[in-house]
Amino acid sequence: MSNEYTLYGAPMSLYTGKARAYLIFKNLPYSEVFSSLKIYKSIIVPKTGVRFVPVLKTPGNEYLQDTSNIIDTLEQRHPQRSVMPTTAKQKLVSYLFETWADEWLVIPAMHYRWNKANFPFVYQEFGKVITPNMPKIIRAFIGKKIGAKFKGFVPLLGITDKSIPAIENWYENHVLPLLDKHFCEHDYLLGSKPCLGDFGLMGPLYAHLYRDPAPAAIMRKIAPNVAKWVERMNQPQDIEGVFLDDDVIPDTLLELLNRMFKEQWPVLSNTVKRLDTWIDQNPHIAEIPRTIGEHNFTIGDTTHKRAIGTFHQWKVQRILDCYHQFDSKQKLSVDAFLQSVGGLNSMQLDIKKRVSRVNNKLVLCD
Template sequence: MTKHQLIGAEVSLYTGKLRCYLQYKNIPFDEVVASGEVYRDTIIPRTGVRYIPVLITDDDQALQDTTEIIDYLERRYVEAPVYPSTPFQKLIALLLEVYGDEWLVIPAMHYRWNIEENKDFAVAEFGRTSVPDASAEEQLIVGKKMSGPFAGSLPVLGVSDTNTKAIETSYLGLLKELDRHFKATPFLMGTRPCIGDFGLIGPLYAHLYRDPYSGRLMQEQAPNVVAWVNRMINPDPLTGDFLPDDQVPETLMPVLQRMFREQGPVIRSTLDRVAEWASVNADGKAEQEISRAIGSHTFTVEGAEAERLVFPYCQWMWQRPYDCYQGMNEENRTTVERRLAVLPGALELLRHPVTQRVVRKNNRLLLG
C-alpha cells in the first residue's frame, strides 16, 4: 500500500502541526527528514519553494502549506472531522488557528533564538536534520549556517530589545489562561481536537515544549498545557466529540480577548495595507503575485510598541474565519454576534471589509 510522505523536521513549527493532524486522523504516512539532499531533489523542484512541511500524497501530488494540506485531507478522510459543524464553534476554531499559526510564532521565535540554551539546541537540531550522516563538528557548522535566516528573522516579526519582556509577559499570561482551560477540557472544544488545536500545537510543541529552557518553563507554569501537548502528539486516533449545542467553554474567552487585543489591530492594518498595495501596484494582469512582505507597521504587546513587516499571508489566513462569519445565515449570525460581545474588537474586525482578496495558487500568493 502506498502511503503519504510527510517531509519535515522535528525542529519545524508547522511540521509539528501537520504530524499531529495525520496521527489523530489515523492517516498512513512515512516521515522523511528534510535534509539538504531532500530539499535539492524533492522539495524545491516539486513545490518551487523552500518551505516545510511538504506532503507527497499517495497519488504523488506535492502539497505545501499545512492549512491547505489539512483541507485536502479532510475531504478525503471524513471520519472525525476537525472542523466543527456548528457556527460558533467553527468560527472560534478558525480564529484560534489564525492565532496559533500567525501570532504565537512571535514568542516561539523569541524564546528559541534569544535564549542561549534554546538557540544552541536548535542549531544542533538544524545540523542533524540538514546533514544527518555528517560528524558532530560538521553538523554544528551546517546548523549555524542553516539556522541563520531563522535567527535573523526576529526583527521582521517585531521582536526587539524594547519588547522582549512584554512578549514574555504576554506568553506567560497565555500559558496561565490555557492551563486553566485544559484543566477542565481535554481540547479546545471538547474531547476531540479541532483545527484550532492544530494551529496552537505548532508553536507550543515544536518550539515552546521541545526547546529545553521554554520546555521547563511550560512544565513549571502550565502542567495542564503540557498534558494537552502530550494528548496532541500521542493521540487516540479518531476519538472524541465536540461539545454539544455549539458550546464554547468560557475558559477560552480570555485567550480570545488576548488575541483580539494583540493580533486584531495587526490583522486590520494588514487588510488595509494589502488594499493600498493593490491600488498602487496592480497592473490588471490576471494572477498578479503579491510580495511576501509589503512594508511595515507598528503593533503593541503589553504596552510595548514595536515594528514588524506586513505579511499578506496573514490576510489569507484571516479570510477563513472572515468568510465563515460572512457566510452565516441571519439567525446564526445574530446568535454568534451576541456571543462575541464579550470579545472587544471581535465584531468590528469581522465586519471590516476585505476589499482586496488574496489567494494561493501553486504555492504563490496572488491578488484575488
Template sequence: MYTIHGALGSPYSMKMRALMRYRRIVHIWNHGMVAQSAALAKVKAPVIPVIEYPDGSFHNDSTPIVYDLESRHVGRSVIPPDPARAFLSHLLEDFADEWLTKAMFGYRWLENVDQLQMSRWLAFDAAKGGGRETSEAFAEQFRSRQVGRMAIVGCTAENFPLIEASTRAVLQALEDHVGDRFCLFGTRPSLAEFGIYGQLSQLGVDPTPQAMMRADFPYSFRWLLHIDDMSGIEGEWDDPSTPLAPVVNLLLKQVGLIYGPFLLANAAALEKGEETFSLEINGMPYSQGTFKYQVKCLADLRQRYAALDDKTRADLDPLLSECDCLDFLTSV
C-alpha cells in the first residue's frame, strides 16, 4: 500500500491525492508535522508530498511519480492515448505546477487577512493539538518565513497584476467549460486537470481568492470538489479526430503568452550567471530569482516535443503556433 505524506495546504499533495483517488490506487493519507518530518528525512529535496511506496522506498516530485505510477498500475490512466493530446495534457500540467503555483503563493502571503488565517490553519493542520498558544507561535514563525520568500519566487505586489490576470483567464476558461463537462480531453480526467486542480484547490480555501472565485467563477469553484474525488467516474477519451474543446485553446494561449516567455527569460538569465531576471508581458512587469528547476522543465518540454513523431508534430504545430507555444518549444 502507498502512503501519501502530505498536507491539506500543499497543492501538490492535493494533486496526488486526487489523482490516486481517481486511479483507485489504494493509499493512506498521512498528514501532520511528525509524519512530514519523518518522510522528508528519506528524500533529497525537502518538499511534500513524499510518497512511500509499498516496497518501503520514498519518492517526491509529483510529475515523475505520476508517470511511474502509470508504469506500475494498469487501467484508469490519466495520460490520453493520443500522443498529441498526451503532450498537451503534460504541457498544461507543467504550466499549472510551475506558473499557477505563483497565484497560490501570492494570494496566500500578500495580504494580511490571508497570511493570518492560513498561517494559523497550516500550523493547526501540522500540530494536530498541542495548545492554541503553541500553534499560533509556530504560525507566526512560518508566516514570517513564507513572506520573506515572496521576492525570490516572484510573488510580489509589483508582479501580482500579471499573476492575477493569468489566474482569472484560467478560471474564466474553466467557468465557460465546466457547465458542459468537467474534463478537458473527454469525459475522464487527464494529468492536466489534476495539475490545475492542485493549485486551484488552495485558492478555494484562502479567504481572498475564495471570495473572488465564489463571486466571479462559482462553477469553477464548485468544480474543485468534483476533481478532488473522481473515483466514481468511468468516462472515455475523445476520439483524436474530435476537435479540441475551446478551453484547451484558451489555456494554451496563457501558456504561450506567459509561461513560455517566463521559462525563456529564466533560462537565459541562468545561462549568464544572473541571480534574477525581469520581463514585461501585456504591459505588466514581472521579476524573480532564477531557478534551475524551471530550466529542467523547459528542457523536458522540448525533449517531449522533439520525441513526437512527424505526423503528431504536424497535427500539433498549427495549434501550438496559434497559441504562441511553438517557438519556446523548438528554440535552442
C-alpha cells in the first residue's frame, strides 16, 4: 500500500491553501490533483456526498472532507511536528485564530476577489474546472459563467455597497498592518513553528488575497511581512521550530484577539441562539441546512445583514471544548488572559443543542 496522500483541490480554492500548507509542514508525502468537473463527478461527490474541496484521500482509501477534520485526523495519525500547542493559552488562541480565519477573513477574501480588478485571471482559473485544455478565450468565457455562481455568494456574507467601505478599512488599516507588525517580529503566530491558527490564516491570505492580482498588490504594499509569511508557509521547513516559552501570547496579537471577540463572537453567539430555535421549530428535519435566515454583523462602525451559517456552531464547539478541558490552574491563567482581551464572557456561551458532522453533513447530536 502506498503511504502517499492525494489532495483534491485547486490553487484558487481558499481551503485547499490551508490543507496544502499543513501537508507541506508535516512533511507528509502527497500528490495534488486539480478538482476539474471530471474529478467532481467521479470522485469528490461520490466519495464525500458534498461538492466541496479540498478532499484528502488517505493511504487507506478514506476520503476526508473539511480542513479542520483533515487536520484533526492527521494530527492523531502523525503526531510528529504537531501543530497543536500543548499549553493552555496558546492552544485556545490557536483555535480562535483558526475560526477567525476560516469564517471571518472569508469576508475580505470574497470581496477582494469578486469586486476588484482580478479579471481575466480569476475567470481563467475557474475556466480550468470545465475546460482545462481549451484555448484561453474559451476558458475565460466558461470561467465567467462559473464565477457568476461564486460571486452570487458575496451578498450572503454581508458584502454590499453599504458594508464594503468598512470591510476595506478593517482589512487594509487594521488586519494587514497588525499582522504585518506581528510577522515582522515572529515567523508564525506563536513562535518559530506554525500552529493550527497559521494554517487557518493560509486559506484566505493565500488563495484569494495573495494570489489574486488586486489584493496581492495591496498586501505587498501594506504588509510585505505577511506576504513573506505566506511564502514561508508554502515552503518545506527543515527545522520544526518551537512555540514560545511559558505559554506566552505575543502582544502583537492582542488587538486582533480583542476585535475577534468584539466583532466576530456576537455573530457566532447569535448563530448558536438562532440554530437552537430553528431546531425546536424543525424537530423532524435530520440534516441541518447550511443557512437559516439572516442576522446582523458589525465591522468597524458599520452594521449590516448577513446569512446565518449553521456550520459556525461546529467551529464554536471546537473552541469551547478546548476551553472546558482546562484544569482549575490552567483556567486561572486562561481566564485572566481572556479578561484582558475582552473574551472571558464569550467562553461562557452555553450550547444546549450540539451538532456534529456525519458523512460530511451537519446533524444534531443524539
